Amino acid sequence: MIQVKATEYQRTAYTRAIIDRWTTATPDQRRRGREWYTTAHRFAAHIASGDTGKGAGVLAALSANKSWSENCRLARKAFFDGEASGHVRDAITKANRIMAGTHPSEVLPMHIKTGCFYLCIANPENPEAVVIDRHAHDIAVREIYGQRDRGLGAAGRYNLLADCYRAAARRIGEIPSKVQAVTWVAHIERK
Template structure:
């Protein structure tokens, strides 16, 4: 597990690792990453009859430890008929609150992965939000951790990696979310078949 308080040199190495991953992406991976959150936004709107903010909240609430296809299946079910099982009780409760009219920003942990995921699906042009999942961690650190604990429940560690992606994005003149999504696609396609879970999702 990386320390929360790293040296400026280590922080700079994390930024360089992200930039290297960005440049390793093929043109197809670039295109997939660049359109990922916009496609998710459209899906969120479709499953809620034109309310992408609510749809984004439900998707984000049900995203933890789920592949993208499974995440979407659960979100669609929650929007259409309600959801009583298939996820942690807390996630089900948050999805139900959002479907009942609660603002996702009042329900989700906005400075953590699910909150940032919601922000980007609701607004793919968000200039600051960035999703830090296990793959984003590994991209920045420059090492695939597999099943080892990355400590991303720590607000400080999440903030550190988020800062590194924002700095890399600044140097690349891109949105942080675009850098995260493109590098995510390139990284997960590279490690596919190595025993770590991978599916076509950017978070």
């Protein structure tokens, strides 16, 4: 697990790793990564009958430890059935509260992955929000952790990596969520 209080050398190394993964992305991977949150935004609006914030909140609430396709299936089913299912109790409770009208920011942990996932889906052009999931972590540290704990529930560790993605985004000339999405696509499709 990486240290919460990284040295400037470590921060620079993490930022460089993110930029290096960006440079390995094919033109098609860059296109799909840049469009990822916009596509998710449209899907959120579709499943929630035009209430993009509600759709984004339910998607985020049901995202933990699920593939994107499974996440979409569960969120679509939740809106169709009028209640969430198929996930752990905490995720289901959060999704149901959001569907009942509670604002996602009152339900989701806004300082870590699910809250940031909501922000990026709700506003694909958000200039600050960045999702640090296991893939984003592994890209930055240049190591596949597999099932090992990354400690991303710790706000300090999460923010350290989010800051590195923001620094990489400034150097690349993109917003952080697009850098995260492009590098995610390149990472999961690596050979």
